[in-house]
Amino acid sequence: METSQKKVKVPVIADLFSQGKKPEYLLWVGSAGAFDDRYKHVSRAFVKVLDQLGISYAVLGTEESSSGDVARRAGNEMLFQMQALMNIEIFEGYEVRKILTCDPHAYNTFKNEYPDLGGTYEVIHHTQFLRDRIADDSLKIPGNALAGKTITFHDPCYLGRANREYNAPRQVLEAMSVTRKEMKRNMSFALCCGAGGGQMFKEAEKGEKEVFIERTEEALETGADIIATACPYCMVMITDGLKYKNKEKEVNNYDIAELVAFALDL
Numbered sequence: 722m723e724t725s726q727k728k729v730k731v732p733v734i735a736d737l738f739s740q741g742k743k744p745e746y747l748l749w750v751g752s753a754g755a756f757d758d759r760y761k762h763v764s765r766a767f768v769k770v771l772d773q774l775g776i777s778y779a780v781l782g783t784e785e786s787s788s789g790d791v792a793r794r795a796g797n798e799m800l801f802q803m804q805a806l807m808n809i810e811i812f813e814g815y816e817v818r819k820i821l822t823c824d825p826h827a828y829n830t831f832k833n834e835y836p837d838l839g840g841t842y843e844v845i846h847h848t849q850f851l852r853d854r855i856a857d858d859s860l861k862i863p864g865n866a867l868a869g870k871t872i873t874f875h876d877p878c879y880l881g882r883a884n885r886e887y888n889a890p891r892q893v894l895e896a897m898s899v900t901r902k903e904m905k906r907n908m909s910f911a912l913c914c915g916a917g918g919g920q921m922f923k924e925a926e927k928g929e930k931e932v933f934i935e936r937t938e939e940a941l942e943t944g945a946d947i948i949a950t951a952c953p954y955c956m957v958m959i960t961d962g963l964k965y966k967n968k969e970k971e972v973n974n975y976d977i978a979e980l981v982a983f984a985l986d987l
Contacts, residue, residue: 731768731779731780733779733780733781734779734781734782735782735815745819746778747778747812747817748768748821749780749781749788749827750764751826753956760956760957763953763978766979766982767823767847774859774860784811786804786807786808787804788805788808788826788830789802789804789805789808790826791826794917805834805835806838809835809838809839812840813840818843819843819844820844820845821845821847822844823951825951828880828884829879829884832844848886848977851889851893851977851978852888852890855893862896862981862985864897864898866897866898867899867984869898869900871900871902872894872899872901872902872945872980873901873945874949874977875936875948875959879917882909887909890949893980902945904943912936914936914952914955916933916957932958933958933965934962937965937966941966945972946972947975947980948973948974949975950976956976959974
């Protein structure tokens with residue numbers, strides 16, 4: 722399954738402001754969405770869907786830094802606050818009120834932690850945005866694009882347990898003609914991919930079975946053709962898990978934005 726890889730032109734908020742225009746949404750790309758070769762495909766897919774829907778949005782471009790999530794999880798509170806305050810200043814300069822992101826870690830940080838520092842915004846995860854566009858009938862997904870595929874969904878910790886959003890990604894999948902199978906541990910009982918809290922940047926403790934391998938095994942037990950994810954960290958870990966289990970040619974890992982873009986033939 723591949724979506725078109727043609728270049729997409731993404732509006733930059735500074736350029737729009739210089740023309741006296743103000744976008745409705747700031748699209749927060751995140752480090753993975755900007756630099757990770759695999760997750761760039763997700764950013765591109767979601768932008769194509771936004772363009773298809775005629776959504777007013779823009780990115781920060783070179784002004785985008787880090788949300789500060791990893792710094793805080795790793796215990797560097799001073800660096801987190803420095804990053805957050807810098808971002809808040811930039812957001813206020815561009816009168817940002819709504820933030821869209823594919824990253825649950827940034828979603829959680831902007832939504833629940835920035836208000837303590839004076840930055841209060843309406844923060845929307847991309848699966849929530851897609852769910853709402855399906856609900857208001859502005860996004861119509863063809864019924865046959867993924868017909869016959871079996872999909873299992875892996876709940877990201879910072880979308881699920883941290884923010885109790887379990888339904889949005891599943892509702893998007895249900896709008897497609899697919900068979901959906903749950904892993905034995907799902908929703909509030911879902912197993913972490915093993916990357917959150919800065920864990921992606923350290924080695925596993927000696928003698929421990931790595932979490933991403935255990936989670937991949939649970940996904941494979943469902944017999945699904947596709948493991949759907951909705952987080953850049955989860956994508957990295959599940960993709961690595963499939964390689965570890967020598968299943969990367971049989972089972973695919975796609976973000977929900979990619980599945981929607983493929984269904985729309987974008």
